[in-house]
Amino acid sequence: xxxxxxxxxxxxxxxxxxxxxxxxxxxxxxxxxxxxxxxxxxxxxxxxxxxxxxxxxxxxxxxxxxxxxxxxxxxxxxxxxxxxxxxxxxxxxxxxxxxxxxxxxxxxxxxxxxxxxxxxxxxxxxxxxxxxxxxxxxxxxxxxxxxxxxxxxxxxxxxxxxxxxxxxxxxxxxxxxxxxxxxxxxxxxxxxxxxxxxxxxxxxxxxxxxxxxxxxxxxxxxxxxxxxxxxxxxxxxxxxxxxxxxxxxxxxxxxxxxxxxxxxxxxxxxxxxxxxxxxxxxxxxxxxxxxxxxxxxxxxxxxxxxxxxxxxxxxxxxxxxx
Amino acid sequence: xxxxxxxxxxxxxxxxxxxxxxxxxxxxxxxxxxxxxxxxxxxxxxxxxxxxxxxxxxxxxxxxxxxxxxxxxxxxxxxxxxxxxxxxxxxxxxxxxxxxxxxxxxxxxxxxxxxxxxxxxxxxxxxxxxxxxxxxxxxxxxxxxxxxxxxxxxxxxxxxxxxxxxxxxxxxxxxxxxxxxxxxxxxxxxxxxxxxxxxxxxxxxxxxxxxxxxxxxxxxxxxxxxxxxxxxxxxxxxxxxxxxxxxxxxxxxxxxxxxxxxxxxxxxxxxxxxxxxxx
Numbered sequence: 001x002x003x004x005x006x007x008x009x010x011x012x013x014x015x016x017x018x019x020x021x022x023x024x025x026x027x028x029x030x031x032x033x034x035x036x037x038x039x040x041x042x043x044x045x046x047x048x049x050x051x052x053x054x055x056x057x058x059x060x061x062x063x064x065x066x067x068x069x070x071x072x073x074x075x076x077x078x079x080x081x082x083x084x085x086x087x088x089x090x091x092x093x094x095x096x097x098x099x100x101x102x103x104x105x106x107x108x109x110x111x112x113x114x115x116x117x118x119x120x121x122x123x124x125x126x127x128x129x130x131x132x133x134x135x136x137x138x139x140x141x142x143x144x145x146x147x148x149x150x151x152x153x154x155x156x157x158x159x160x161x162x163x164x165x166x167x168x169x170x171x172x173x174x175x176x177x178x179x180x181x182x183x184x185x186x187x188x189x190x191x192x193x194x195x196x197x198x199x200x201x202x203x204x205x206x207x208x209x210x211x212x213x214x215x216x217x218x219x220x221x222x223x224x225x226x227x228x229x230x231x232x233x234x235x236x237x238x239x240x241x242x243x244x245x246x247x248x249x250x251x252x253x254x255x256x257x258x259x260x261x262x263x264x265x266x267x268x269x270x271x272x273x274x275x276x277x278x279x280x281x282x283x284x285x286x287x288x289x290x291x292x293x294x295x296x297x298x299x300x301x302x303x304x305x306x307x308x309x310x311x312x313x314x315x316x317x318x319x320x321x322x
Numbered sequence: 323x324x325x326x327x328x329x330x331x332x333x334x335x336x337x338x339x340x341x342x343x344x345x346x347x348x349x350x351x352x353x354x355x356x357x358x359x360x361x362x363x364x365x366x367x368x369x370x371x372x373x374x375x376x377x378x379x380x381x382x383x384x385x386x387x388x389x390x391x392x393x394x395x396x397x398x399x400x401x402x403x404x405x406x407x408x409x410x411x412x413x414x415x416x417x418x419x420x421x422x423x424x425x426x427x428x429x430x431x432x433x434x435x436x437x438x439x440x441x442x443x444x445x446x447x448x449x450x451x452x453x454x455x456x457x458x459x460x461x462x463x464x465x466x467x468x469x470x471x472x473x474x475x476x477x478x479x480x481x482x483x484x485x486x487x488x489x490x491x492x493x494x495x496x497x498x499x500x501x502x503x504x505x506x507x508x509x510x511x512x513x514x515x516x517x518x519x520x521x522x523x524x525x526x527x528x529x530x531x532x533x534x535x536x537x538x539x540x541x542x543x544x545x546x547x548x549x550x551x552x553x554x555x556x557x558x559x560x561x562x563x564x565x566x567x568x569x570x571x572x573x574x575x576x577x578x579x580x581x582x583x584x585x586x587x588x589x590x591x592x593x594x595x596x597x598x599x600x601x
Contacts, residue, residue, distance in 0.1 A: 022465075022544075022571070024543060026541050051440070051443050084476075089470075102431050106432065142360055144360075180367050184366070184367070
């Protein structure tokens, strides 16, 4: 019942952490008509623009979803009045470098965080989705670690038959990013649990690791993701609910498939239920005596694998004398 | 001045994830590593743990891309606090960023955007550099950026702006000779005019890198070996009195660390040749 955890491909070399540098992504050069825009006397035309106004203008232009020209129309000053031509390029051509780099840099970040979603959609559709995402959720942080955090809800809001699958896949991939950056803590050792008197267990609370997430999905994203990681070409799957424990041990990311009973129990424990309450709730949920008997037989094995997986960082026992 | 008495670290390379294993297992004889600050902020996971190990073995310097020192948005105190904590955690020899702004009105474009070269921008930026230095309790080292557009409102050259900023804010300079080359090509100025105007005793560090020449303009892609004209500008800056560690940036199609390091070490030969020619 307790499937062996699937080891994720090592993240050591695949750049899960988007690497930022001061380099500029290269743009396809715009076809020039060979004409240079005339140099405009700055003092006469834009002397009234403050530093803040010039920054607002440039940012509006280079972050416009469509083009420099559309951005300049929105920003409200003629490009040639704000920007000087370069040695061999027009002002618009110079701005094109920034306009391209803005989107390219952020799309690259999203591809890095969502490689399987990128595969599922295809490069062109992903770029379109990412473009809309960038317009809806521009970065407001000094770094890009959290830039992709809205992708699940963004996908779910799409009116597309596959939107639910995209959202589930995005959730799985974002969970991996989250736990990669989460703070580690020494895991609860089996010996610590063993020291607790048996009578105290019912009132004990297990403290979940910061690098554990219990996730439920409406689509079989785990199998899809694994096939993608194996360089296979998985087809888009039909809905089929699954539950996963996604967790990190050391620097290795793992996924463990959970049965519904395991997921219910683990969710209760992660929410802070005592062992007694969580096990009692599980018993009430399982009406079939045969199924309950099977679960009762397996539950110690579940706990063993969860403790071995470092799912918990401690145990709170209120009364050791019990 | 003499570079604020900061250490001469030698020839370094930028720390990149693709080289983590080579660095930690192979322990290559690289003099020092430059670390992209933001990659190790807002994370408590693997990247930080790797950086701790690198910093135990090598001198490291923090190089940021999001201080946005020229922005009209307020300075981000949370960012500065985290930067200072990271510096102290890894014992970074100094902290650098860029003479630019990266966003305004709460947004971050994650690009190094040019400033209008005006008295207003100069005063504004110098005041903020002084604030950051007070907060860090150390000189801030600022890099000249490459640019593809310039503001029509500018009233001075970039080298006049950079030199005035360094003096008014009493900060250090990270002289990126590749950026000088790229901007010189894009805007049509003589790169040696640029170098001659700089206060070389404030140059704390050099950057060298490759670029992509598109004919009509040049893009600062940090790809490939360093072209000879860029090495030539490094020699020229040295001849003008800048004595500073050299750092190679290679950020696209990154080869194995040994290749990157070998390219960085070419700096020694170019600097020796420059000194021989000067004498």
